[in-house]
Amino acid sequence: MNIFYFIAFLSIFFAILVISAKNPVHSILYLVLTFFTFSIQYLLLNAQFLFIVNFIVYMGAILVLFLYTLMLMNLNKSTEPTKSAFVKIAAVIGGGCLLVTLVASLKALGISQPVVLKDPGMGLVQNLGKVLFNEFLLPFEISSLLLLSAMVGAVLLATKEPTRSA
């Protein structure tokens, strides 16, 4: 059997566990597994640069930040009350309607050619670096500004206001 379908099944399975787990820490750990299956998908598409970036940035940095924040807040299970059954059913129906609409429009379009790797070296660091620093140089520089402003904003938001003593 094709490995794509196995990995796709695993990612859907873990994604459902992410939104249905009661304990938020378990939810984050399932999200790590979901992102790991996504990394394997990148590897199957021979996008090796994105595989490494997804592995390091998402699984390494972002999810550890989530876990750290969650443990900082010291939440236990009793702090999250669940929504009422009516709202839950409405949410599932809403998401299901979105899914059905998108899949039906895809079926109406009716394209189904297989994904073939035309250029095997496309997703490698060398080729992507050339594209990034030639065509996308200005967006790259602007994204550095974005990261700087995000860092300043996060520090500004998360620091306590100084107590106005005397």
Added chain:
Amino acid sequence: MESLTNTIKAVPLDHYIILCTIIFSIGVMGVLLRRNAIIIFMSVELMLNAVNLLLTAFSVYNGDASGQVFVFFIMALAAAEVAVGLAIIVMIYRNTNSIDINVLNRLKW
């Protein structure tokens, strides 16, 4: 590596689109279902990742490297978003002692 990338040759583009649609819908359901602000945030990450995978699949399908550069930019944006969003959540927690979004229903009006 060659044997790994040979396995995708039988996969139609439709199946990539359907997989990403399912993951995206699960993310939407997560946003609607949960009340914990951090889990809502994680559902948004799930949606972003579904779009990333779809962009990569289209990029490979068309033989154009620009799609993968776009994914790189989306990842940088997601990192900035997570930093600011978690700072806001920490501040909310400090003010209300809870990260239940129903505490914030004064924002409705």
